[in-house]
Amino acid sequence: MKNILVSIIMPVYNNEKYLSGAIESVLNQTHKNIELLILDDGSTDSSLSIIENYAMHNKNIRLVSRDNKGVANSIDELLKYVKGDYIARMDGDDYSFPDRIEKQLKYLKENSDVGLVGSFVEVELTDYKNKDDVKLCEDIFNFKIDDKNSSIKFLNGHRMCHGTFMCRAKIFEEVKYNINLNSSEDLDFIFNLISKNFKVGIIEKRFYLNRVDSEFVHKQKYLNEKYNEEILKSKLKFLQSYIKNREVCIVGKSKYSNTLYKILKNNNIKIGDSIIYEYTNDKFADLGKSYIFIVDKCNYEHIRDSLITQGKNDLYDFIFI
Incomplete structure (x- = not known):
């Protein structure tokens, strides 16, 4: 060697x-x-x-x-x-x-x-x-x-x-x-x-x-929009094969949820009727086959557990981004 x-x-x-x-x-x-x-x-x-x-x-x-x-x-x-x-x-x-x-x-x-x-x-x-x-x-x-x-x-x-x-x-x-x-x-x-x-x-x-x-x-603490946008675009490009033709939904609210929404729109990805800021199992059930972006770090574990109990899989059906 x-x-x-x-x-x-x-x-x-x-x-x-x-x-x-x-x-x-x-x-x-x-x-x-x-x-x-x-x-x-x-x-x-x-x-x-x-x-x-x-x-x-x-x-x-x-x-x-x-x-x-x-x-x-x-x-x-x-x-x-x-x-x-x-x-x-x-x-x-x-x-x-x-x-x-x-x-x-x-x-x-x-x-x-x-x-x-x-x-x-x-x-x-x-x-x-x-x-x-x-x-x-x-x-x-x-x-x-x-x-x-x-x-x-x-x-x-x-x-x-x-x-x-x-x-x-x-x-x-x-x-x-x-x-x-x-x-x-x-x-x-x-x-x-x-x-x-x-x-x-x-x-x-x-x-x-x-x-x-x-x-x-x-x-790292206060992501500015330009820095944020470039990183999110790289992530979204990778996720295209998982999203496929599904509409997407953004769950939670963070300093970059609006940037994510803008990128999704600019890439002609269909977004659900609303961004869900408050989440219950009933609301998750309404999402059907949507691909879910979780942007709420504080409540991520709770949201993830709720989605998994509905048979959804990390990466394939949802992602914390």
Whole structure:
């Protein structure tokens, strides 16, 4: 296994503060047969010169530099230079623990049906300190999945930290990153993988330090409409095969129920007569074969139990989104 080449792709944009640490964490991996492909996406700080210095002294580092086009486009560009049979993601302001690549490669070798594996993360806030916000982020990224619930977990709001992604290079023959997305490119990519019958795994150990700022945390707490809309569109695209020709109903009220309603309308999906804010078993019985979107987090368990007693199934008939 030590002879297997792993290609690590690192998009960089203005990461000068943490960039050296990120690169060093790759060079110090216990699995030594690696190539590090770095794309500087039009940085305006000293990131480019930092990368140039490392590339000058390390023959396994390749630098690509260009004007700013965004993360998804950067990944798409870096994939053109990959030589390894396995590809790992890495962000320019994060840190991979020394045995990360070794352990993820071992997992993929032992689980031939898995196309992509991530890991748990340790979260560090870069511009302030708040234990509750660290826990909020770690709860989003650190979750258990299995073959039956992976898509449900991602639809419910969990996100695998994209910097922990490691996958087989061959999956890119069937699945590509959507370069037009700004907020949900990683989630959209995972949904596309699952749709193509690739399995997704998570190692329940922390192999990665994920640095996030107050802007990221704010988005998780108070989703703005633009960020919200892109994520919901990715989820809805994945759910089309379950909704089929059924009309849909939105149960509950949240800060993004109106955005969901608008997206459904714009996609010409038939919506039931009303959005149900108060729910009883009688009202659920009236929904018939409708596909149900649950947007009420506080009462989700109660709503879910009521639907299951009526013979409805999670994902196939309803989803908390």
